[in-house]
Amino acid sequence: MSVAVDLNRCQGYAQCAFLAPEIFTMHGDEALLYDPDVDETQREKLAQAAAACPVQAILVDAVDEKSAEAVSGAR
Ligand code: SF4
Incomplete structure (x- = not known):
């Protein structure tokens, strides 16, 4: 599972770092x-962090679906 943050949008509110400190740090x-x-074990926290971001800067599963399938199929 991949995550990307649009750092042009991110305003440093740190909601994500508060909710998912294993993934985000200020x-x-x-x-x-x-x-x-x-x-994968962090999926729920990541979803909470993404939902809490006031500017929706957190993009979950940013890779396109075909490459994501290829990666999971290889495991
Ligand atoms: S919650 Fe959103 S705006 Fe705040 S630090 Fe995280 S990504 Fe940036």
């Missing part, structure tokens, strides 16, 4: 760091 006041390759 670095300083506004810089957001995140792990783009999210483990």
Whole structure:
């Protein structure tokens, strides 16, 4: 499962870092760091973080579906 953050939209509200600290961390006041390759066990937290982002900057499963299928099919 992959996640991307549109850093042009992100305003550094840190809702995501509060809800899913395993995935998102704030670095300083506004810089957001995140792990783009999210483990399945974090899916619920990621969904909560994405829903809580005030500017909808968090894009879950940003890869197109065909490549996602190819990746899961290979496992
Ligand atoms: S909740 Fe949204 S705006 Fe806030 S830091 Fe996370 S991605 Fe950025």
